[in-house]
Every structure is written in structure tokens, then in C-alpha cells.
Amino acid sequence: xxxGFFVSKRLERKGWNWAPVPAEVxxxxxxxxxxxxxxxxxxxxxxxxxRAWPKSETIxxxxxxxxxxxxxxxxxxxxxxxxxxxxRIAQSSMTYIFETQTECKEFDxxxxxxxxxxxxxxxxxxQQVRRVNESQKNKSQKNKxxxxxxxxxxxxxxxxxxxxxxxxxxxxxxxxxSISKVRSALLSSEPPYTPAEVLAxxxxxxxxxxxxxxWQLQQGIGIVRNGNGxxxxxxxxxxxxxxxxxxSVE
Numbered sequence: 001x002x003x004g005f006f007v008s009k010r011l012e013r014k015g016w017n018w019a020p021v022p023a024e025v026x027x028x029x030x031x032x033x034x035x036x037x038x039x040x041x042x043x044x045x046x047x048x049x050x051r052a053w054p055k056s057e058t059i060x061x062x063x064x065x066x067x068x069x070x071x072x073x074x075x076x077x078x079x080x081x082x083x084x085x086x087x088r089i090a091q092s093s094m095t096y097i098f099e100t101q102t103e104c105k106e107f108d109x110x111x112x113x114x115x116x117x118x119x120x121x122x123x124x125x126x127q128q129v130r131r132v133n134e135s136q137k138n139k140s141q142k143n144k145x146x147x148x149x150x151x152x153x154x155x156x157x158x159x160x161x162x163x164x165x166x167x168x169x170x171x172x173x174x175x176x177x178s179i180s181k182v183r184s185a186l187l188s189s190e191p192p193y194t195p196a197e198v199l200a201x202x203x204x205x206x207x208x209x210x211x212x213x214x215w216q217l218q219q220g221i222g223i224v225r226n227g228n229g230x231x232x233x234x235x236x237x238x239x240x241x242x243x244x245x246x247x248s249v250e
Contacts, residue, residue, distance in 0.1 A: 019044035022099050030080055037063055038073040039082060042097050055092040071206060081105050087211060089167050159183050161195035165202030167211030182214045186221070193221060200224045 019040045026036060041059055045052035056074070060067045074095075077083045081101040086094045098104040162179050163170055170176045186193040201221045205212045212220075 024100070025082060028080065031076060031082075032073070034065065034069055035073045035076045037065075038070060039077055039097070042083065042095055046097055050098075051094055051096045053088075053092045053094050058092075074206070087164075087167055089169070089211075156183075157195040158186065158193070158198065161198040161202075162186075162214060162217065165198055165205070165212070166214050166217055168214060178214060182218045185218055197221065197224050 021036065021040045021043060025031065025039055028036075031039075038059060041063060042052050042054075045054050056067050056070045059065070060070045063070070074083070074085060078085065081104040082098060084096045084098075084104060084107055086096075088094055096104075096107065098107070159170070159179060162168075162183060168175055168179065170179055186198070198217070198221065201217060201224050202212075204223060
């Protein structure tokens with residue numbers, strides 16, 4: 001009986017003191033030992049939830065790693081489809097951790113990020129983008145009804161991408177005109193910059209401690225076309241990003 005009791009207790013290794021790492025993560029030839037440690041740490045910090053929000057500096061201190069090494073592991077885990085990270089205004093980024101790569105690839109941020117308000121009491125960038133796009137959609141629909149009787153349902157994806165990358169709230173007085181000015185500049189390029197390219201540039205700014213300004217975006221976005229920077233991973237490329245933005249305003 002004593003041996004049976006020991007075995008049964010041993011099989012219950014879960015809870016705050018444990019981080020059950022999927023075998024695919026442990027056996028992956030594409031992840032470094034540091035990547036696996038960071039993944040396990042995020043699982044531990046998430047507890048029974050699917051997300052955690054420790055700062056990279058905190059992770060580095062707890063794991064006796066450099067902040068740069070932690071950020072490199074973030075990039076590896078994102079590229080290999082084990083985590084997704086999202087910036088939050090004046091707070092540490094939110095990290096979603098997945099047990100399978102398939103779940104990570106199919107992750108829809110538009111339906112999940114809204115839960116952050118309940119958990120943190122703060123408004124996420126996703127909500128701000130949704131709010132301004134909804135406002136623009138209503139205004140456009142009203143004008144179409146008046147002039148042609150045909151409502152328009154297309155959100156301004158480029159405007160929303162700028163807001164998300166720069167962490168700027170367009171509903172604050174004075175922000176929207178500045179965002180629109182940068183948007184017009186991006187559209188005047190040949191060919192015009194796309195929402196996916198704006199997000200690609202945003203991913204290259206992960207080293208910043210605070211979100212970049214819209215003017216830094218306007219001046220530096222050329223890096224996504226001249227080949228001097230890293231490419232955005234598939235999470236936000238092309239139609240995938242556009243579909244996610246469309247879903248976020250429906």
C-alpha cells in the first residue's frame with residue numbers, strides 16, 4: 001500500500017510547482033536548451049491558464065540568462081509556433097503558450113485578447129483598434145447610405161496596423177490626425193505599404209523597451225523591403241494578418 005500510494009502521488013505532478021512541457025518541445029531539434037527553459041518558465045508562470053505576462057527582464061533574472069538571450073528564445077518559440085506575444089500599453093507583453101503547434105497556428109487573437117480587460121483591468125491595443133475601426137465603419141456606412149444607399153463594411157486595416165505597432169490610442173484627441181498623416185505617406189509609396197509590412201516592421205522593433213513612435217515607423221519601414229532586417233514570421237504575413245484584423249471588427 002505504501003508503494004502504491006507513492007506511485008499515485010508521483011503521477012499527480014501538476015500545479016504551481018510543476019511545468020509539464022510537451023514532449024515535442026523537449027525533443028525538437030529546432031529549439032535550443034535555452035528555448036525549452038523559457039517555454040517551461042512561461043508554462044510555470046501561466047499556472048492553469050493559457051497565458052502569462054512576465055517581463056523579459058524578470059525571466060532573465062530568474063533563469064540566470066541575459067535579457068537578449070530571452071528575447072532570442074521568444075523569437076525561436078514564435079517562429080516554431082509554440083507561443084504568441086502581444087504588446088500592451090504601459091505593461092509587459094502578454095504571452096500565449098500552446099501545447100501543440102497546430103493550436104498556435106490556428107490561434108485567433110481577436111477573440112482572446114478581450115479577456116485581458118477582465119484579468120488586468122486595462123484596455124488592450126486590440127480593443128483600441130476595434131473601437132476606432134468600428135467608428136470609421138459606422139461613419140462610412142452612414143455616408144454611403146446617404147449618397148448611394150449602399151453601406152460599406154471594410155475596416156481601415158492600415159490605420160489599425162499603425163495603431164497596433166506603435167501602441168497609440170487613436171481615440172485620444174490629436175492622435176488620429178497624426179496617424180492619418182503617416183498612413184497617407186505609406187500609401188503614397190510605390191507600391192503602397194500594406195498592413196502586413198507595417199506589422200513586419202513592428203516585429204523588428206521587439207528590442208525596444210517602449211513602442212516605437214509613428215514617425216519612427218514612417219522613417220524606418222523601408223527596412224522590410226531593402227532586406228536589411230528580419231522578415232515577419234507567418235503569424236502576421238499577408239492574408240493571415242488581414243483575416244485577423246477583419247475578424248477583430250466583426
